[in-house]
Amino acid sequence: MKNYSNYSDKETLLEFFIDNGCMRQANDDYYGAVFCFTKALEVSSNSAEAYLRRGIVRGILKDFTGAINDFSKAIVLKPEYSDAYFNRGLLWHRSEITTNALEDFLKVTEIDPGYSGVYIFIGDIFWKLKEYANAVKYYSFALEYEPTNMSAYYKRAHAKRVLMDYDGALEDFNRFIMLNPNVGQISLTKAIRKLFKKEINEARFNFSSLN
Known part of the structure; x- marks a missing residue:
């Protein structure tokens, strides 16, 4: 990872960590991706995207509780976040929590048909x-x-x-x-x-x- 100490602008630093997290995820470095998305949230705890992306990787790592929590936080920050509802629904579905899964999936269709x-x-x-x-x-x-x-x-x-x-x-x-x-x-x-x-x-x- 590049030295990020030179990034003085908060928005640029947030983008830096999210981009690096995505790159690590693409290279199957899932723990590295979680680290980067967590750093992004340290920069801005209001980043719905960072919560979503960390939740997706946590799901890959079978940290279902952590992933559900991240998707839920993303939804609190961005109530019409269809990607967060969809990914949370997928985890409910895989965990056979049918009622929650159906509720989230139907919410996706309401937000984005x-x-x-x-x-x-x-x-x-x-x-x-x-x-x-x-x-x-x-x-x-x-x-x-x-x-x-x-x-x-x-x-x-x-x-x-x-x-x-x-x-x-x-x-x-x-x-x-x-x-x-x-x-x-x-x-x-x-x-x-x-x-x-x-x-x-x-x-x-x-x-x-x-x-």
Whole structure:
């Protein structure tokens, strides 16, 4: 790290530590990154960005309590900070604290409806809660912003199947196949046939679209 004793301007020094923290993070020096972001907060304890960035690195280091605290402080300083809500939501989600995760993710959509990455996580939570119609709704939102999101098609297909929207489920599986050239179509088609075995035997729909 460069000698920072020559930086007399507080804003410049803050930027210096944040930039160095980002550089260390990019080089997988996570403890060094935490050090730099902490120094940035010593320069300015009101830096929501420094709290956010330190929280992200603490999350990587599995210091979940420290990360949650940092994201929460960033939100106090900047109440409309969608990145802080999103990253805190991710930690709640990984910790299986579903209610908190859903609350934070929905807040992201309230602040910034175009925050495309959040919708699939909301869909996942509703899937886990067995609220399949809501899962379909949010996977659909994800696809509005990311029309080639293979995971969203695949997950929405499963939710549609549970809701007995078999035509919609098959359509989504087909789109998943078309978007995923690394998956053998024959083997995946067989897997889908197996998944729908009960419905096929009961002749609930025509399976010709996957032939």
